[in-house]
Amino acid sequence: MANCPKCNNRLPFLKAGLLSRVRNRVECRSCNTILEADTSLSSISGLIGGLGGALVIWNKEIFGNQSLSLIMAIATSVVLIIVAMLIQNRFIKLKIVENKDH
Ligand SMILES: [Zn+2]
Numbered sequence: 707m708a709n710c711p712k713c714n715n716r717l718p719f720l721k722a723g724l725l726s727r728v729r730n731r732v733e734c735r736s737c738n739t740i741l742e743a744d745t746s747l748s749s750i751s752g753l754i755g756g757l758g759g760a761l762v763i764w765n766k767e768i769f770g771n772q773s774l775s776l777i778m779a780i781a782t783s784v785v786l787i788i789v790a791m792l793i794q795n796r797f798i799k800l801k802i803v804e805n806k807d808h
Pocket residue numbers: 710711712713714715734735736737738739
Protein backbone atom coordinates (compact mmCIF):
# COMPACT_ATOMS: atom_id res chain seq x y z
CA MET A 707 0.00 0.00 0.00
CA ALA A 708 1.06 3.59 -0.58
CA ASN A 709 2.11 5.18 2.67
CA CYS A 710 3.11 8.72 3.52
CA PRO A 711 6.93 8.78 3.79
CA LYS A 712 6.72 11.25 6.65
CA CYS A 713 4.09 9.89 9.05
CA ASN A 714 3.55 6.44 7.47
CA ASN A 715 -0.18 7.05 7.23
CA ARG A 716 -1.84 4.95 4.55
CA LEU A 717 -3.02 7.02 1.61
CA PRO A 718 -6.51 6.43 0.17
CA PHE A 719 -6.44 3.76 -2.53
CA LEU A 720 -8.25 5.88 -5.09
CA LYS A 721 -5.90 8.82 -4.57
CA ALA A 722 -2.70 6.80 -4.85
CA GLY A 723 -4.03 4.58 -7.62
CA LEU A 724 -5.12 7.43 -9.84
CA LEU A 725 -1.92 9.47 -9.63
CA SER A 726 -0.65 10.21 -13.11
CA ARG A 727 1.94 12.23 -14.97
CA VAL A 728 -0.57 15.07 -15.21
CA ARG A 729 -1.74 14.95 -11.62
CA ASN A 730 1.14 13.47 -9.67
CA ARG A 731 0.62 15.15 -6.31
CA VAL A 732 -1.38 13.98 -3.35
CA GLU A 733 -1.84 15.50 0.08
CA CYS A 734 -1.51 13.36 3.18
CA ARG A 735 -4.57 14.04 5.29
CA SER A 736 -2.79 13.02 8.46
CA CYS A 737 0.20 15.39 8.42
CA ASN A 738 -0.79 17.79 5.58
CA THR A 739 2.36 17.04 3.61
CA ILE A 740 2.23 17.43 -0.15
CA LEU A 741 3.63 14.27 -1.73
CA GLU A 742 4.82 13.88 -5.28
CA ALA A 743 4.72 10.54 -7.10
CA ASP A 744 7.51 9.03 -9.14
CA THR A 745 6.00 9.27 -12.61
CA SER A 746 7.96 6.39 -14.15
CA LEU A 747 5.53 3.97 -12.55
CA SER A 748 2.38 5.77 -13.67
CA SER A 749 3.48 5.29 -17.28
CA ILE A 750 3.39 1.52 -16.68
CA SER A 751 -0.11 1.68 -15.25
CA GLY A 752 -1.07 4.07 -18.05
CA LEU A 753 0.11 1.44 -20.50
CA ILE A 754 -2.09 -1.21 -18.87
CA GLY A 755 -5.01 1.23 -18.83
CA GLY A 756 -4.38 1.99 -22.50
CA LEU A 757 -4.44 -1.73 -23.22
CA GLY A 758 -7.90 -1.82 -21.62
CA GLY A 759 -9.01 1.00 -23.91
CA ALA A 760 -7.63 -0.83 -26.94
CA LEU A 761 -9.63 -3.92 -25.96
CA VAL A 762 -12.84 -1.89 -26.12
CA ILE A 763 -11.94 -0.36 -29.50
CA TRP A 764 -10.83 -3.64 -31.11
CA ASN A 765 -13.18 -5.92 -29.18
CA LYS A 766 -14.43 -7.69 -32.35
CA GLU A 767 -10.90 -8.51 -33.48
CA ILE A 768 -9.90 -9.82 -30.04
CA PHE A 769 -13.03 -11.59 -28.83
CA GLY A 770 -14.58 -12.38 -32.20
CA ASN A 771 -17.73 -11.04 -33.80
CA GLN A 772 -20.24 -12.10 -31.18
CA SER A 773 -22.87 -10.20 -29.26
CA LEU A 774 -21.00 -10.43 -25.97
CA SER A 775 -17.65 -9.24 -27.34
CA LEU A 776 -18.16 -5.60 -26.35
CA ILE A 777 -19.32 -6.53 -22.85
CA MET A 778 -16.34 -8.90 -22.48
CA ALA A 779 -13.98 -6.18 -23.72
CA ILE A 780 -15.38 -3.62 -21.27
CA ALA A 781 -15.25 -6.11 -18.38
CA THR A 782 -11.66 -7.04 -19.23
CA SER A 783 -10.60 -3.41 -19.53
CA VAL A 784 -12.19 -2.58 -16.16
CA VAL A 785 -10.23 -5.47 -14.60
CA LEU A 786 -7.04 -4.23 -16.30
CA ILE A 787 -7.56 -0.69 -15.01
CA ILE A 788 -8.14 -1.99 -11.46
CA VAL A 789 -5.00 -4.15 -11.75
CA ALA A 790 -3.06 -1.10 -12.97
CA MET A 791 -4.30 0.91 -9.98
CA LEU A 792 -3.39 -1.91 -7.58
CA ILE A 793 0.12 -2.16 -9.03
CA GLN A 794 0.59 1.58 -8.81
CA ASN A 795 -0.82 1.74 -5.29
CA ARG A 796 1.52 -1.07 -4.19
CA PHE A 797 4.76 0.09 -5.78
CA ILE A 798 4.44 3.85 -6.13
CA LYS A 799 7.28 5.93 -4.73
CA LEU A 800 6.34 9.15 -3.00
CA LYS A 801 8.60 12.00 -2.02
CA ILE A 802 7.91 14.94 0.23
CA VAL A 803 7.43 18.21 -1.67
CA GLU A 804 6.35 20.60 1.04
CA ASN A 805 4.77 20.71 4.41
CA LYS A 806 1.86 23.06 4.94
CA ASP A 807 2.58 23.34 8.65
CA HIS A 808 5.58 25.57 8.01
ZN1 LIG B 1 1.66 12.01 6.35
